[in-house]
Amino acid sequence: MSALEHARDRVRDAGGPELFERLEHLDAQRSVAPRDAAVAAPDRQATADYDVALVGGGLSIVYAPMLARLGLKTAVFERARAGTTHREWNASRRELSALTRAAVLSETDLEALIVARYERGFCQWFGGARHEVTDVLDHAVDAGALLRALRRHAEAAGVHFYDQHALRGHGAGPSAIALDFDHLGAPRRVTARLMIDARGASSPSCTTDLLCPTVGGVVTGIDVGGGPTQIDPKVGEILVSTEDVEAGRQHVWEAFPGRPGETTVYLFYYDRTERVGPHALMHLYARFFDTLPRYKTGAVRLARPTFGIIPGWSRLSPPPRRPSPRVVLVGDAAARQSPLTYCGFGATLRSFEGASRAIARALFDGPAALDRLDTVVDDTPLHAGTGALAHMIARPDGDPHALNALLDAAFGTLAAMGERPYQQLLRDEMSGADFVRFLHRTSRQFPAVYGSVFDVLGARGVSRWGAQVASGLLRNLGRS
Ligand SMILES: Cc1cc2nc3c(=O)[nH]c(=O)nc-3n(C[C@H](O)[C@H](O)[C@H](O)COP(=O)(O)OP(=O)(O)OC[C@H]3O[C@@H](n4cnc5c(N)ncnc54)[C@H](O)[C@@H]3O)c2cc1C
Numbered sequence: 001m002s003a004l005e006h007a008r009d010r011v012r013d014a015g016g017p018e019l020f021e022r023l024e025h026l027d028a029q030r031s032v033a034p035r036d037a038a039v040a041a042p043d044r045q046a047t048a049d050y051d052v053a054l055v056g057g058g059l060s061i062v063y064a065p066m067l068a069r070l071g072l073k074t075a076v077f078e079r080a081r082a083g084t085t086h087r088e089w090n091a092s093r094r095e096l097s098a099l100t101r102a103a104v105l106s107e108t109d110l111e112a113l114i115v116a117r118y119e120r121g122f123c124q125w126f127g128g129a130r131h132e133v134t135d136v137l138d139h140a141v142d143a144g145a146l147l148r149a150l151r152r153h154a155e156a157a158g159v160h161f162y163d164q165h166a167l168r169g170h171g172a173g174p175s176a177i178a179l180d181f182d183h184l185g186a187p188r189r190v191t192a193r194l195m196i197d198a199r200g201a202s203s204p205s206c207t208t209d210l211l212c213p214t215v216g217g218v219v220t221g222i223d224v225g226g227g228p229t230q231i232d233p234k235v236g237e238i239l240v241s242t243e244d245v246e247a248g249r250q251h252v253w254e255a256f257p258g259r260p261g262e263t264t265v266y267l268f269y270y271d272r273t274e275r276v277g278p279h280a281l282m283h284l285y286a287r288f289f290d291t292l293p294r295y296k297t298g299a300v301r302l303a304r305p306t307f308g309i310i311p312g313w314s315r316l317s318p319p320p321r322r323p324s325p326r327v328v329l330v331g332d333a334a335a336r337q338s339p340l341t342y343c344g345f346g347a348t349l350r351s352f353e354g355a356s357r358a359i360a361r362a363l364f365d366g367p368a369a370l371d372r373l374d375t376v377v378d379d380t381p382l383h384a385g386t387g388a389l390a391h392m393i394a395r396p397d398g399d400p401h402a403l404n405a406l407l408d409a410a411f412g413t414l415a416a417m418g419e420r421p422y423q424q425l426l427r428d429e430m431s432g433a434d435f436v437r438f439l440h441r442t443s444r445q446f447p448a449v450y451g452s453v454f455d456v457l458g459a460r461g462v463s464r465w466g467a468q469v470a471s472g473l474l475r476n477l478g479r480s
Contacts, residue, residue, distance in 0.1 A: 003286040003289075003290060004279075004282060004283065004286050006286070006289070007282060007285040007286040007288075007289055008282060008285075010285075010289060010302060011023065011282075011285055011302070011305045014217070014302045014303060014304065014305050015086075015217075015304065015305040018080075019086055019305060021080075022080060022086055023086070023281060023282075023305070023307055025079075026201075026202070026281065026307070026308065026309060027278065027279050027280065027281040027282055028278055028279075029202065029278065033199075033201075033202050033203060033204045033206070034204060035204045036167065036168065036169045036170055036204055036323075037168050037169025037180065038169060038171055039169040039170050039171035039178050039179070039180050039189075040171055040178065041171035041172055041173035041177070041178060042171075042173040042175065042176045042177070042178050042191050043173060043174075044173065044174045044175055045175075046173065046175060046176050046191060047176075047191075048175070048176040048191045048192050048193045049075075049190050049191050049192060050073050050074060050075045050160075050190065050191075050192040050193070051067075051072040051073045051074065051192065051193050051194065051363055052067050052072050052073070052074045052075075052192060052193070052194050052195075052196060052359065052363075053074075053075050053077060053177075053179055053190060053192035053194070053195045053196070054067070054074060054075070054076045054077070054196045054198055055077045055078075055167045055179070055195055055196065055197055055198060055199060056077075056078060056197070056198030056199040056200060056202075056203075056331070056333070057076045057077070057078030057080075057081070057082025057083055057151075057161070057163075057198075058078075058085055058147075058198065058200055058331070059085070059087075059089075059147070059331060059344070059345060059348050060196070060198030060330050060331040060348065060352075061076060061082055061083055061147055061150050061151060061154065061198075062099070062104060062150050062348060062349075062352045063196060063198070063330065063352050063355070063356055064076050064150070064151075064154035064157075064159045065104045065150060065153040065154040065156075065157050065159065066102055066104055066352060066353060066356040067159075067356050067359065067360065068154060068157035068158050068159050069103075069157055070356060070357065070360040071360065072359075072360055072363065073158075074154075074158075074159045074160075075159065075160040075161070075162060075190070075192070076154070076159060076160070076161050076162065077162045077165040077167065077179070077181060077190075078161075078162070078163055078164075078165065079164065079165065079166035079167075080163070080164065081163045081164070082151060082161050082162075082163055083147040083148055083150065083151030083161075084144065084147060084148075085143050085144060085147050086305065086306050086307060086308065087143050087306050087308060087345075088140065088141075088143050088217075088218060088256070088258065088264040088306050089140075089141045089143045089146070089345040090137040090138070090139065090140050090141070090236065090256050090345070091137060091139055091141065091343075091345055091346045091349060092135050092136055092137065092138060092139065092346070092427060093135075093138070093139055094135075094427075095345075095346045095349045095350065095427070096110060096114075096139055096141070096349065098349040098350060098352070098353060099349065101353070102352070102353040104150065104153060105149060105150075105153070109149055112145075113141050113142050113145050113146050113149070114139050114140070114141060114142075115140050115141065115142050115258050115259050116139075116140040116233070116256070116257050116258050116259070117138060117139055117140075118138045118139075118140075118234055118235055118236040118256075118257070119134070119234045119235065120132050120133065120134045120138075120234075120235055120236075121133055121134070121136055121137055121138060121235065121236035121237065121238045122235065122236075122237060122238065122240075123238050123239040123240070123411050124237075124239075124240050124241075125239075125240075125241050125404040125405075125407040125408040125411065126241040126242060126243055126244060126401075126404045127401065127404055127405070127408070128404065128405070128407075128408030128411075128412070129408065129412060131411040131412060131414065131415040131422075132415070133238070133415070133419065133422045133423055133426065134419060134423070135419075135423050135427075136238065136422075136423050136426045136427060137236055137238055137256070137343070137426070138236055140236075140256050140257070140258050140264065162181070162183070162188075162190075164183055164184055165181040165182070165183050165188065166181060166182045166183075167179060167180070167181055167199070168180045168181060168182050168187075170195060170323075170327070172323075172324040172325070172326040172327070174367065175193070175367070176191045176192060176193055176326070177191065177192055177193075177194070177195050177324070177326040177327070178190075178191050179191070179192065179195060193326070193363055194326055194327075194328060194359065194363060194370070194373075195326060195327045195328070196327075196328050196329075196330055196359075197322070197327055197328065197329050197330070197333045198330050198331050198333060199333055200308075200311075200331060200332035200333060201308070201309045201310065201311050201332050201333075203320075203329070203332075203333035205320050205321065205322060205323060205327075205329055205333055206311050206320050206329075206332060206333045206334075206335055207318070207320050207321075208273060208311040208312055208313040208314075208317075208320060208335045209272060209273055209312075209313065209314050209316070209317040209391075210270055210271070210272060210273060210311070210312035210313070210314055210339060210390055210391070210394050211270075211271055211272075211273050211276045211309055211310070211311055211312065212268050212269070212270050212271075212309070212310040212311075212312055212342050213268060213269065213271070213276060213280045213281055213284050213309050214266050214267070214268040214284075214307060214308055214309070214310060215266065215267055215268070215281055215284045215285045215288050215305070215306075215307040216254075216264070216265045216266035216267055216288055216305075216306060216307070217264065217265070217302055217303070217304050217305040217306040217307070218258060218262050218263070218264050218302075218303045218304040218306065219262070219263055219264075219265050219300050219301060219302050219303060220261055220262055220263075220300070220301050220303050221298045221299040221300045221301050222255075222263050222265075222296045222297070222298045222300055223296070223297050223298040229295065229296050229297040230296070230297070230298075231255060231257055231263050231296065232257075233257040233260070234257075235257075236255075236256050236257070237253070237254060237255040237256070238254060238426070239252055239253075239254065240252065240253045240254070240255070240295070241253070241404055241407075242291070242294045242295050243291075243294065244400035244401045244403075244404055245396040245400040245401075245403060246400070248396070249269040249271065249396070250269060250270075250393055250396050250403050250404070251267060251268070251269050251287070251291070252267070252268055252269065253265065253266065253267055253295050254266040254268070255295075255296065262303065263296075264306070265292070265295075265296065266306075267284060267287065267288045267291070267292075268284075269284075270312065270390060270393045270394040271394050272394050272395065276309070280309070281307050281308075281309065285305075285307075310332060310342045310344060311332050311335040312335065312337075312338075312339040312342055312390055313335040313336070313339055313383075313387070314339050314387030314388065314390055314391050315339070315383055315384045315387040316387055316388065316391065319335075319375075320333065320334055320335050322374070325367075325370040325371055325373070326370060328355075328359060328373050328376055329377075330348070330351070330352075330355060330376065330377055331344060331348055331377075332344050334375070334376075334377050336351075336375065336377045336378060336379040336383075337428075338382075338383055338386060338428050339383055339386055339387045339390040340383075340386035340387075340389055340390050340425075341426055341428070343426075343428070346427065346428070347377070347378060347428070348377075350378040350428075351376070351377040351378040354376075354378070355376035355377050358372070358373060358376050359373060359376065380428050380429075381432060382425075382428060382429075382430050382432070382435060383428070385432075385435050385439070386425075386435075389410075392406075393407075402448065405446070406442075406446055406448070409442055409445045409446035410438075410442045410446075412445070413438060413441045413442045413445060414438060416441075417434070417437070417438065417441070421434045421437075421438065425438070
């Protein structure tokens with residue numbers, strides 16, 4: 001049996017047929033999803049069935065109870081079952097508090113969803129030091145229970161759910177957008193005043209230049225303790241590499257203790273979109289099983305597979321754009337999260353309340369106001385700077401150890417700058433001035449970085465990056 005077949009069997013046995021179908025669906029796709037079909041647009045007199053059709057019932061289901069509370073007639077359409085997920089999520093307490101501030105969950109609901117808290121976390125690059133940080137990704141959440149709770153709250157607020165409805169096409173008219181779905185082989189048409197595209201990396205609008213295939217899941221049996229191949233239930237392992245670049249990729253591990261005896265372990269790599277072909281996830285699973293013993297020891301068993309392809313936009317290429325003013329992009333489809341950390345959960349928590357309010361205001365103000373909804377989700381100028389670093393991680397040419405050495409120097413610099421800047425970079429809150437200081441101090445420690453940046457981005461890329469950082473800095477200074 002090949003390593004690939006063996007990996008497939010292990011994932012199917014651990015996850016069951018429904019989860020395995022999700023994996024195969026995601027993995028069969030090319031790096032950019034095929035375009036949606038064009039559908040005849042509703043005419044001016046058409047009355048829409050819904051104010052908002054939220055297409056994609058993953059994490060962005062968090063918009064549904066909020067939109068309903070703002071008085072919008074809302075429906076959620078999902079190709080599988082809305083409010084289920086094949087992920088596990090971590091975030092800081094501050095990010096999670098957005099759920100209670102917006103009153104989509106009560107404090108008691110939120111507390112019940114937190115399965116573990118850590119005293120600290122760390123990043124460590126192969127051959128380098130352990131760089132510790134607190135208050136970052138230090139709360140592990142039961143992702144399945146969170147989405148189920150959000151669906152319950154949305155249903156109670158009057159949201160309609162359409163499971164097993166896969167969007168095939170749409171057409172926008174002067175007063176509404178027509179949406180064609182496939183429901184178990186039968187066509188179904190719905191109209192809405194606005195469609196929210198929340199299909200994640202499967203959205204054809206998600207045309208990012210970077211992707212991060214990620215596999216792993218909840219595992220049991222890792223040896224407990226403070227050694228490098230053991231897991232400490234009080235410590236989150238945020239970014240860890242156990243070897244240099246192999247086969248043109250820098251693989252990175254993550255390990256977050258969960259319920260007693262359980263740890264969520266991921267293996268991922270950053271790559272340029274055009275290099276991520278079909279079956280990327282299954283190949284990565286084969287590597288996960290093969291190389292996990294380099295990272296953690298014990299009688300390790302995969303209890304619940306979790307996986308996905310997270311998009312990253314470096315800000316050095318055109319952004320994901322909505323196809324019409326009657327479509328709004330959110331979540332991974334919009335890809336405004338950090339291209340360095342890919343923390344889409346935290347980014348959605350920061351965005352959903354403000355974006356929902358902007359959508360409600362625009363629908364109230366009339367069709368011309370829909371132009372205001374070009375970018376509704378949170379995007380920070382910091383990403384204009386970190387995008388180039390993400391590109392370097394995605395294209396590790398030359399000396400196979402150079403990237404680990406650079407990342408060790410960069411994280412060492414961050415740790416030396418103090419807890420605050422380190423936390424702020426990982427939580428997308430770093431100021432422009434601190435980011436420039438960070439770049440400057442890293443390049444002093446690691447002068448080869450200039451050559452690497454030039455090799456990866458080329459002269460035009462470097463000047464575009466310089467311009468982005470400068471304009472981001474100015475906007476950032478304006479905000480701080
Ligand atoms: C393994 C993994 C672990 C992660 N861990 C973290 C973390 O710890 N912290 C963090 O901040 N971020 C994390 N992320 C990132 C985070 O999960 C994503 O950013 C987030 O899920 C994006 O939400 P979304 O609603 O845009 O898309 P998704 O949650 O991916 O949901 C998209 C939904 O759209 C549906 N869909 C697709 N096509 C169609 C169609 N044609 N019609 C109808 N429905 C459709 C899909 O079935 C899916 O349910 C992780 C990602 C992965 C892959």
